[in-house]
Amino acid sequence: MMDGTEKILDTFAASVRDPFNRLKEYKARVGKKAIGYFLTDFPEELIHAASMIPIAVLGNNENISLADAYFQNFACSLVRSTLESKLNHTLDILDGMVIPHICDTTQCLASIWKIAFPGGYFDELVFPKKRHTPSARTYLLNELSRFKKGLEEYAGVKITDESLWDSIRLYNNHRELLRKLYAFKRDHPQALHEREFFTIIRASMLMAKEEHSQLLSQMMTGLAERTTKPEKKVRLVVSGMVCEPLQVLDLIDELGGAIVNDDLCTGSRYFLEDIELNHNPLEAIVDRQLKKNPFPGYHIVSDEAGDSLLDMVEKTDAHGVIFLHLKFCEVHNFDYPDLKKRLEERKIPHLLLETELQMTSLEQLRTRLQAFIEILGRR
Ligand code: SF4
Structure with missing residues (x-):
């Protein structure tokens, strides 16, 4: 029989295996819209504060065929797999998508997305390349203000300072839990398999932060029991x-x-x-x-x-x-x-x-x- 820690690890693994079916159930339960985002550095807090569900689109290991009509096969498999998931309707449960530009390939993905899938919510984020100048800060503030306004219009919700601080606090607490887990894993490498650890992190990008934080806190108490055989x-x-x-x-x-x-x-x-x-x-x-x-x-x-x-x-x-x-x-x-x-x-x-x-x-x-x-x- 599985103990509490195993059960929680199993829940995390299930969310990584099948994130969008879980999302379907969760959406039906909470009655909110879901916005997907491509990695990396995405300010999820803004979507959360707009009363919507942010969820990472991480690609998958299935074969790619439909995306070949849009991308050369010498584009990276993460981007091609993301497009494949859109084309084969895996992502239909999403109400919208945001693609930050982090390389030429993601920039291409964003352009394809805009043209091939009109309608619905879509945005792209362009981060400054030079980060240590006063103009970089001003530019990014304008870019995120624009993004925030678009979210508010789409969700029909005003993102107040108060709601944004609430989301930031929730995300900060969650990040702290993940850092504690990493510190624990460093000291007790035998307590968690590598796949278990990185599955917990992936699940954190796919599940509601409230639920993931609660399960993670519970699980960390039980993890101490797995520390008996140092290697x-x-x-x-x-x-x-x-x-x-x-x-x-x-x-x-x-x-x-x-x-x-x-x-x-x-x-x-x-x-x-x-x-x-x-x-x-x-x-x-x-x-x-x-x-x-x-x-x-x-x-x-x-x-x-x-x-x-x-x-x-x-x-x-x-x-x-x-x-x-x-x-x-x-x-x-x-x-x-x-x-x-x-x-x-x-x-x-x-x-x-x-x-x-x-x-x-x-x-x-x-x-x-x-x-x-x-x-x-x-x-
Ligand atoms: S090409 Fe872009 S999206 Fe693909 S792995 Fe590299 S940085 Fe990531």
Whole structure:
């Protein structure tokens, strides 16, 4: 029989397996509209404060065929899979969609979406590329004000400062819980499998924050009971957009690795920084956005990305770094030579793996991961 922790983990896994059927039930229960968003750095709080349900559209591992009519097959599988889900009606339960521009491919996706799927709510967000200038802050504030106004018109709801602060507080509390869970996992890597941990994070992007926070708090009490068998693990930092397919996480576990830090959009990038509660709520959202780690290739920065990667390694005493790139992702490949150089200057071992959401055979990855983890384990 499953105990409380197992049951909650099972609920999280079910929401990751079938997010849109769960959404259908939830929408019927609460009578609200749902707005999907593409990764990353999306200000969900604004949708929540407009009394709607924000939900991440994370792609899936099913074959892609319909999207081939719109995208070359050398576009990344995350974007192609998202479009496939729209074309095969998986996303029909959504009332609208928002696509932030984070690379040329997402910019293309937004253009296709606007033309191919007219009607319904749609918006795109354009973040500043240079973040450390006064004009970047002014620009982003205007962009988010425009976005907020559009949401208000669509939802027929005024987003007041009070409602936005309420949503911000809910999201801050939730982010804090996820950070606590990560800290616990670092200290007790044997207590949670990698797939379990990253499933909890993914579920947090797919379930109502109220429900996810409640289940997560409950689960963390039970997790202490799983800490009895300490094992030596190779401590790894994972860098990339998403960890796909999820079997990569099983491999890391099986081969004796433990992820102690990451900059994934379906990982730390989602919950690392809070929104400060000290001035106007929209400005506070802007300030959080501007202090986040640079997104590869998108933000024009000098050494910031390398600094933040080294910081992640040093803070968590990691043995090495795995770059987990989605095939055909130009932006991560663009930053890779500089990041590699920074790691090599500090003699930090690293490994680059390329994956796709639809990847079925992981044998080659297994061999490379096994060799990497074994070498690190002997140091
Ligand atoms: S994986 Fe790369 S190409 Fe694909 S959406 Fe992310 S940043 Fe863009």
